[in-house]
Amino acid sequence: MAIKKFAVACFDDEEVLFPAVKKVRNSGYKLHDVYTPFPVHGLDHALGHKETDLHVAGFIYGITGTATALGFMGWIFTSDWPMVFGGKPHFSLPAFIPITFELTVLFAAVGMVLTFCYLNQIMPGVKKHVFHPRQTDDLFVMAIELNDHVSEQEVIDFLKSTGAVETNVQVAESDWWYGRWDQEEEYQKA
């Protein structure tokens, strides 16, 4: 939780955004984040993000589901309450496959979505600063963190030179907080 000062640049074309990201990263300014209205392929690599491990988490959840289903049904039908159905063995694996499969999928899907929400820090009631209302519409928005060592004007001029269609300086909360989207925060009123 920290309120910081940002130089914000808006681009209207992903073709312009990519070279701009490259230039900013080479310039040494602190790139806070880039906001896009849709997934722009290659942007994560251009920003130096690693591949996500979300699918690994999904695999682990899935295996947990498999083990839960097989273990539970196996325990019930071999030790907790063994019964004979149609003369088949107590541990009749083929008959357990459908439920095992369903629980694998269920655990993987639910676990992954929860992990996705946790990693992205999203939840009903969560609020984050929106640098430009059109960053979910048609603008690609780049925010650069400002500090005492760089001059505002210098950064803004630099961003303009990279092809930004709109630039400004904003004071914003850099993290998420609980809040209502129809209400302005204290720092925004100033």
Add this chain to the structure above:
Amino acid sequence: MHLKYESFVREPLVDGDKTYHQVTEDIVRPIEQKPGRMWYVGFFFSILLLLFGVFSVFWEVYYGIGVWGINRTVGWGWDITNFVWWVGIGHAGTLISAILLLFRQGWRTGVNRAAEAMTIFAVMCAGQFPIFHMGRVWDGFFVLPYPNTRGPLWPNFNSALLWDVFAISTYFTVSLLFWYSGLIPDFATVRDRAKTKLRKRLYGLASFGWTGTAKNWQRHEALSLVLAGLSTPLVLSVHTIVSFDFATSVIPGWHTTIFPPYFVAGAIFSGFAMVQTLLIICRRIMGLEDYITVGHIEAMNKVIVLTGSIVGVAYLTELFMAWYSQVIYEQAAFHWRIMGPYWWSYWAMMTCNVVSPQLFWFKKLRRNIPFTFIMSIVVNIGMWFERFVIIVTSLYRDYLPGSWTYYSPTWPEVGFYLGTFGLFFTCFFLFAKYFPVIAIAEIKFVLKTSGESYKKKMMAIEEKSTEQFAREQAEAHH
């Protein structure tokens, strides 16, 4: 790297001269406007149907399952027919959102959101039937394996009916998660352009505080891909397990190994028909002809003719096997299906499912919207009859001629079915008003490769030689 070029020979997925902003405007407009009179009329009638359904179900629960027409011989009637029909309809949504994503079918982007919504509402409708078929519905939770004071006594995990409980509930949950994870960014779009306070607040909640950072999108893509990978076998498993309800029992006409693929094909067949019915109306009323184009409708008609033909082959295979197996009971079952007192349902099924979809081999008819609309309804009538034929005509003349019977539904059964239509359309009308009916972010993602106005710019690339194009691409990316 995303492919930046797609041949103009391929039909555009988005018609007209669109910018990213225009896409947002077009799709969010129905949410921000007051709905038209058609919407209110439709919504009102859906609510009426729903209330009638609630009354019919109340009647059944209060007086007991005896108010239905089912009897000792025909234990499964309209209720299970409707259950299988609704579950089947749901399958198209998952096929479009998951299987076509894995197959990289670009045209799915225009229709996936509405189709997935249809899936969720259809599964909600389907679930009602087995629950109220239980009779003593207040004991419905007995199907769940929870530690109870009766031993604990567990459900029979070897039973296809219990597999169904797990399959349907998993299917509903996973479809809902898949659908909603795609909706989060689009809700954020609605939120950020909201003019009224209430809309800002509600869509702020619904969007989970999404802002669209590069890392968030990277995870979103990974999530979508894995959920698609999970949903693909899931959707196949669900109707397979529904078919096991029949195939694992020793009833002539049900006890066949062909059932799983045959049911899955039939499910996709009827589901696509329902997508056509809904989207042909939606695109017209909501002015979305540029996003749900004739090309989309044709693509879905191709799926209909393919799956319709698979279903047709399955019907003929069943007949052949009845003869070839030389099992007299199997032969009798099919003899009564075709020529017994229910002959009309068999021939309705054959006409609607096998004969009429073959007209879609003609390109002119595939691209004819009124014809497609009529066909979509014909197919769904046919698929309803298929389930009726499988269930009722396999049961009504069983082993003892003394217990042969004829089954007709009573008004609470019909009312229950109508009520699920009410539930389905109430949900769909609310969805059409309050949700982005088309996946906004996904359309923007394909806009510059598949939009009509951008396609024209491909002409210059198209005229280049292959070598030159390859060299330029390699240089641009390194």
